[in-house]
Structure formats: structure tokens, C-alpha cells
Amino acid sequence: MQKVIIITGASGVGKTTVSTYLKQQYQIPAVVTHTTRPKRKHEVDGVDYYFETPSTFRQNEYLESVTYSGHLYGSSKEGLTKAWAKSDVVSIVLDTKGAVSYVQAYSQQAMVWFLTVDEHLLMQRLKMRGDTPDLLAQRLHSKEFRRDLLVPQVLQTCAHILRNDSWPQLKTEVDLLMKSVK
Numbered sequence: 001m002q003k004v005i006i007i008t009g010a011s012g013v014g015k016t017t018v019s020t021y022l023k024q025q026y027q028i029p030a031v032v033t034h035t036t037r038p039k040r041k042h043e044v045d046g047v048d049y050y051f052e053t054p055s056t057f058r059q060n061e062y063l064e065s066v067t068y069s070g071h072l073y074g075s076s077k078e079g080l081t082k083a084w085a086k087s088d089v090v091s092i093v094l095d096t097k098g099a100v101s102y103v104q105a106y107s108q109q110a111m112v113w114f115l116t117v118d119e120h121l122l123m124q125r126l127k128m129r130g131d132t133p134d135l136l137a138q139r140l141h142s143k144e145f146r147r148d149l150l151v152p153q154v155l156q157t158c159a160h161i162l163r164n165d166s167w168p169q170l171k172t173e174v175d176l177l178m179k180s181v182k
């Protein structure tokens with residue numbers, strides 16, 4: 001059966017790190033989603049995201065889309081189909097609102113991994129990642145960031161909670177979960 005691992009949680013908890021690890025270690029492709037937020041230095045259009053303007057963003061059809069910290073994000077059915085064409089197991093990185101929509105749409109095929117990290121470490125990592133101070137402040141003050149620090153009620157029974165206080169700890173948990181996936 002085709003499956004999708006939904007990686008969710010607040011900004012900076014390590015969602016992209018896990019998605020990259022799944023690709024490198026388990027050949028699990030990530031669904032590429034769309035956003036209007038500015039590209040970070042190391043990011044590549046079409047790989048990390050499809051970077052859009054507000055007007056090009058509106059031209060696509062989305063399974064679900066959200067506003068997060070003032071920018072638009074959306075995942076298309078086409079993106080998921082493209083990833084499933086490469087592998088029966090794929091991953092997608094979503095905010096918790098998108099994770100809820102995805103679970104509702106793909107209940108039998110979806111697995112939810114909710115990442116969490118000590119808040120002090122989280123602040124350090126966000127500062128180190130190199131977002132501009134303005135962008136970082138906007139992110140930290142957004143209601144979406146605060147919301148995504150906690151597992152949404154409807155995901156509490158199905159989400160696997162993964163702590164990312166250290167990489168060895170998280171890697172162990174991911175490797176264990178992968179035994180039940182493949």
C-alpha cells in the first residue's frame with residue numbers, strides 16, 4: 001500500500017532534517033510543496049519548495065493550503081502523485097493544520113510523526129539557522145508557531161511523538177519507527 005509519512009511540529013524542531021535523513025538513509029522521497037516565503041540561502045527551487053509569488057501561488061490547485069507566519073504554503077495532489085511514482089513510501093513536511101487535513105484525506109495511508117524539542121535548544125537552533133532577525137522575530141511571534149509546539153487534539157491518538165534534543169536520540173527513534181514502515 002502507498003504510504004505517506006507526515007512530519008510535523010513547530011519551526012526549527014528538525015522536520016527538514018528528518019525528511020533529508022529519510023531520503024538519504026531509506027530512499028524515501030519528499031513531496032515538494034509550494035510557498036510564497038523568500039528562499040533561504042541554501043534552498044533550491046523545485047527541490048526544497050516550489051517558490052511562488054502570491055499570483056503564481058493562486059494558479060495551482062491544492063489538496064490543502066495554509067498561511068503560516070504571513071506566507072502561503074500549499075501541497076498539490078500532483079506533488080504527492082509524483083513522489084509516489086518514485087516510491088510507495090514518501091514523506092511530507094507540513095504544519096499541524098496541514099497534517100490534520102492530510103490525515104483526514106489519507107487516513108489509511110498516513111502516519112504522523114510529531115517532532116518536539118526543548119524550547120531553549122529550539123531558540124538556539126533557530127538563531128543558528130541564519131534566518132534574518134526580522135523574519136525570525138515574525139516567526140516566533142506568529143500564532144502558528146505557538147500552536148505547533150503542541151500536538152493538535154485530533155492527532156493525539158495517532159501521532160508518534162519524537163524528541164529531537166539530540167540527533168543520536170532522534171535517529172534511534174526514527175530507525176525504530178522505520179522497522180514498522182517498510
Ligand SMILES: Nc1nc2c(ncn2[C@@H]2O[C@H](COP(=O)(O)OP(=O)(O)O)[C@@H](O)[C@H]2O)c(=O)[nH]1
Pocket residue numbers: 008009010011012015016033034035037064065066068073074075093094095096097098099
Ligand atoms: N499545511 C502546509 N504546511 C506546509 C507546507 N509546506 C510547508 N509547510 C509548513 O510550513 C511551515 C513553515 O515552513 P518553513 O517556512 O519552511 O519554515 P521551517 O519549518 O522553519 O523550516 C512549516 O511548519 C512547514 O512544515 C504545505 O504545503 N502545507
Ligand SMILES: Nc1ncnc2c1ncn2[C@@H]1O[C@H](COP(=O)(O)OP(=O)(O)O)[C@@H](O)[C@H]1O
Pocket residue numbers: 009010011012013014015016017018125126128129164165166167168170
Ligand atoms: N538534533 C539536532 N542537533 C543539532 N542541530 C539540529 C538538530 N536537528 C536539527 N538541527 C538544526 O536545527 C535547525 C532547524 O532544523 P530543521 O530541520 O531546519 O527544522 P524544521 O524543518 O522543523 O524547521 C537546522 O539548522 C538543523 O540543522
